[in-house]
Amino acid sequence: MLQPTRLGLQNYEVLFTTYNISKEKEKEPESYCVPNPYITFLLNIIGKWDIDIAFDAENTEHFQKIMTEIRTRFGSVIKDYDYALILQVYKFDYAPI
Numbered sequence: 001m002l003q004p005t006r007l008g009l010q011n012y013e014v015l016f017t018t019y020n021i022s023k024e025k026e027k028e029p030e031s032y033c034v035p036n037p038y039i040t041f042l043l044n045i046i047g048k049w050d051i052d053i054a055f056d057a058e059n060t061e062h063f064q065k066i067m068t069e070i071r072t073r074f075g076s077v078i079k080d081y082d083y084a085l086i087l088q089v090y091k092f093d094y095a096p097i
Contacts, residue, residue, distance in 0.1 A: 009056035011040075011086040012063055014070075015049035019079040029053070032073060038066065054086075 026044075029051055033042040036055070043052040053070075057063035071078060 007056075009058060010060070010063065011054065011056050011089060012083055013052065013054045013086055014067070014081055014083040016051040016053070016074075016078055017048065017080040018050045018077045021050075021077045025077055029074060032070070038062075049082075 030042060033039045033053060038057065039053060039055040041052075041054050044050065045052050055066060057066060067083070071081075
């Protein structure tokens with residue numbers, strides 16, 4: 001597993017709760033994330049959070065810029081969000097158990 005820190009990047013995971021989201025708006029985060037070279041994955045999840053986005057940022061200012069862009073673009077459907085700085089990426093397992 002390639003560590004973002006070895007590339008001089010900081011890895012963040014951001015969890016979003018949404019509201020008043022239509023079927024059309026449900027696809028918009030994907031259209032934003034796919035062409036963005038810093039975003040490593042996007043998941044639609046069930047539970048307290050609805051969307052999970054992980055991305056690598058060059059520094060704290062770059063993280064803030066990306067978050068401002070996301071909040072501006074999707075502010076009408078974002079109810080709440082939380083984020084964490086990931087210090088070590090151990091493993092990705094995309095297969096369900």
